[in-house]
Amino acid sequence: MTLGLLNANPVVQAKKERLARTQDQHRDYDGLDTLDTKYVRDIRDPEHPYSLEQLSVLSEDSITLDDKLNRILITFTPTIQHCRMATIIGLCLRAKLKECLPLHYKVDIRVSPGSHADEDSVNKQLNDKERVVAALENPNLRQLVDECICSNEI
């Protein structure tokens, strides 16, 4: 890793405002909260001390959720075309969702079309169960992923 950063100067966007916890939500509110997408936006970038949301790697529109079929599709955009971190970001997303979501969801993770030089292989790698499990058994990778998904805000 002596090469320095892959993308030394990323564009940082503002965070979206978090829904504040209000008192009136406290009781008497029996409606169903839809499953939301904010679990992943606070994941830290493997390279920079910013969240994926701040780096525009993820946005609310890039996540589609189908509650009937229990499917989730996440499309993320690496900051640069040759980002080696794309797989790590994908891995983080998967690990985080595994922690946060009920078991019955199927998660698909892709890089958005045209945003990565090696799009197909990244997609294949990210959705290959065995490779994901294998990757997460690698202690170094595991540590990196844990660091990224360990966030103060949920």
Added chain:
Amino acid sequence: MAALNNLTEHLEAFVDVTRSPTHHAESLKAIATSLEKGVLSINQLVVEMDMYLTTTDDVVRARGSILLLAEMLDYLKSKPLDNAVVHSLIGFFTAKLAEWRSVRGALSGCLALIKRKGVAGVVTAVDAEAVAKSMAQSIQVQSLALYDRKLCFELLECLLEQYPEAMINLGDLMVYATCEAIDGEKDPPCLMIAFHVVELLARLFPSPSGPVASEASDLFEFISCYFPLHYTHTKGDEASIPREDLSRGLSLAISSTPFFEPYAIPLLLEKLSASLPVAKVDSLKCLKDCAVNYGVSRMKKHYKDLWPALKDALYASTKTDLSFGLESLTSPGFEMGEIHREAVNLLQRLVKQDISFLGLVVEDIRVNMVFDTISRYLRYEEMLDTSKLEVLVVSQILSVSARSSVESCNIIFETFFSRLMNTLGIVEKTSPGDLVHNENSTVSTRLYHGGLHLCIELLTASKDLIPSSEECTSTPESAQQSWCSIVNRFSASLIEAFTSAVQSSNDDCSADAYLGVKGLLAMGMFRGGSSPVSRSEFEKILTTLTSIIAANSAKTVKWELALKALVCMGSFIDRYSESEKAMSYMAIVVENLVSLVRSSHCSLPHPMILEATSEVCSTMPTYVEKMVEGFEEAFCSSFSDFCVSLGPMTLDRKVFTIVSVSISNKQGIESFLISNYYLENTCQVNGNFKSIENCSQLLECVTNKLLPRLTEIDGLEKSLVNFAISMWNQIESSIVFSYDFNGREFVEAAMKTMGEIVGVASVDSQNSIIQKAYNVISSSTLPAMESIPLTVAALEGLQRNLSTRDELILSLFASVIIGASPKASIPDVKSLVDLFLVSFLKGYIRAAQALGSMINKLVTGSGGTNISTDCSLEEACDIIFHESDSSKTICGSETFLGKICLGFCGSLDLQTRAITGLAWIGKGLLMRGDKRVNEIALVLMECLKSTNSSGNALHPSAMKHAADAFLTLMSDSEVCLNRKFHAVIRPLYKQRFFSITVPILESLIVNSQTPLSRTMLHVALAHVVSNVPVTVILDNTKKLLSVILEGLSVLSVDSVHKETLFSLLLVLSGTLTDIKGQQSVSDNAHRIIECLVKLTSYPHLMVVRETAIQCLATLLELPHGRIYPFRREVLQAVTKALDDPKRRVREEAIKCRQAWTSISSRSTPF
């Protein structure tokens, strides 16, 4: 001799470098005390120290002797010393200054001696001079360590402060020494003193031929290099001097002497033009100090450079977003940064000091250009940002200059105001009273927003310059009031212009309304007799604003602005006690609004009128009085509106008149009864909805707006008491009520208001209200109820409900009793107890609460020498509990109420009411710490058993009421028996009740026979446990934990108990986190976890699930070995919770799951 022996020991200890600092301090202290006590003299000490003072070992000499001596002197600051001793000591230290090894001791010795103030033993001026000389010649400050440098500066400071004459003799030498000392200093505490030293020097040598004048350039060079101050190391220095203080010190040093002027001003101007904000702020502050200290003649040279720099700073620091919001009506309307504020201060200072500076402002091309800018745009939003900036900054410059002094204000107004008026098309008033012509004039006003803004700023600035009436008489009027006459000439047209701005505004653009109202406000705030705005004009302003309030039918920005402006003017009048204006205000604003309140038919919604009136009127006590009077009248009229609202037939009205006449004559009861019947049938049953609603709103306004401000407004209490009494009068005089739907709301509001008024009133006022209320009660049909014997048959026979009027009277009277303080005298307590007793058995809970309050506040029999009540607590209790003895119709010795509660007699309704009533009475007794509450508690617990003592099954509803009675007993009530209503509260009453009831409840739970009874007992226990302070629970965790857990599982069955379940869960969560409870929690971990896991899927209340999951997460604090076995179970439950319908539960579940996962080394096991 012993003292001397000790001394040697201590000396050895102090000199020995290897010992710890605490050791040193101890020995030092020992010697100091013996010196102070006089056991040892300084001479003896010195003789004893001979060896240490003269030894050739540098370390011992420096440390042991000289430092010791110095520190000793520091200790003896207040001890008188012989002059000779002081002289020889200072001589010694002065000599030692030259020896670098012992410099610290010498310095602190000198300092300690120089600092000595007072009667005996002060250093003489000659000695001080010697010290200064020796220091200047032999010490190189910058080569010393930090602490020593600080000592040097302190010594310099001390010398300059205490021996100014001696220092003047030294002349140049001191200045050189200071220069040399400061050069290169970098430590903030040292610099702080150094800057002060410079200041002192400047003060010592003010003459132009003195050493400071001649060395000014060098001295300035040494201090100027610190400007602007910038800390490079911020983290470690938190304890030392903050930047602001140091920068203030530097600023004072720079501005200390006019001799610095040729060097300082150019430097400051240069720094001002820098881009660093700190530099700008510092230079502006410093320039202001310089302007004050250097004097006009010296500053004058720099005006040409100063003005553009200042102007640039203002332009650069102003933001263009002007707010037209409500909150900025009394403020500048835009954000003021620190730079801006300092620039404004400097400008004001300069103009105030020298009027000729204003010449630059007046002639400035940018300032003059602004009129073109103004006339280019009509609306503020249309302006380009640069134009906005131009307008804002110029307004600011002109208004600040105008505010500085009367002369400057005159000049500004003479130069600019007519031009501004021309631009705006506002015409001068040619002769007084010429208003009519002006309205027809051909020149139409053009309401440029920029111009209006400038105009308002100028008016606001000038209003502060009106002298108060005393000053006014002493100064000649002609010279200084020319701006006044200018404003006066335009005032009528200006007011007109502002008025038209307000009126032309529409809802989507608040700028017009804002500027108009702000303008009117500015015109209305000139104070005193010499105000440029005449009284009639002032009244016109008030009329305009009032009409805005009255005319609007919805809450618009305009409405709110006008209201706020009126409130501002009201409080302004109050503050400067302007009697004339107060009269106008009263006549125009207050009376109009109050009459609006009175008339129920106007376009403005009632709550808005009430809001406006209460806001406006609370500015001055007299208005408040007026308002409460108005409220009274309004209440009376609306009340009578809906109480008797007759049909359209005139015949009915006649009947009504006859009826009223017959009542007022107190004759013809028969005809009254007949006509009463007739009336009830002819009245519109629905009453007047609007007036009943108005009435409740009015009462709400009194409770919510007026009562909280009782302490702020004098005389409010009296008016409110009158209001309460007139409420009673009104009720007394009305005969028939008809209310259906909104009636409940009205009664609630009336009860609340009445209770609160009584609560805040003084005892005397309370007495008068109680008396009045009692009279009303006794004239109603209610006394008939007192005579009803307390037998089941009689109570059951009382089928007919109370009439609406009696119900209202009863509820209000109960509220009065609830609010009364223990000192107030209540007439005829015995019959009132009867009355309340009967009425709560009839289902009026308010009566039960009143009875509880009464019981709570009655004096006890033994000490009851107080004649204010005719009935003691014992007697009242006798009436309540042993009434059956006298009637002897039912069950022998046991209390009548208890029997009803237990269902021995009477219907179910009666039983539940009796239980509720008993709870309130019990609460009254409990809070005053009376023993009788124990019996009540026993009765209530008896009710919770499935069968009573005679074997009859208790009805579930009765059991439920009995369980809820424990909530009544333990919780803090909002409506009665609290501090606000003067309840007698014994400390720790909850704890006492807890310790009595909990053991019984526990044993009852163990022995309970039916599931229902068991549940109800748990509910009761939960109420008791969750209302007692947490500390009590924590002391008893061991005993309580198992029963709490059982309660949780029992209560989770039925959704009815969800709130109770939640409060019990909160109790559990409190015990989990505390150290006291941890042992028993750890012992019971398996049960707790089992219970919590069940609750994570509790379907009825989200917070229960959330709290349960949080508790699970907390349990991780227990020993690892204790909880590890439950890992799988918890994780399964929490994983299920990940799919919870509620987001917050899911979030907690994620956190909890992460935490529990992490106690195992590897990731999730499934």
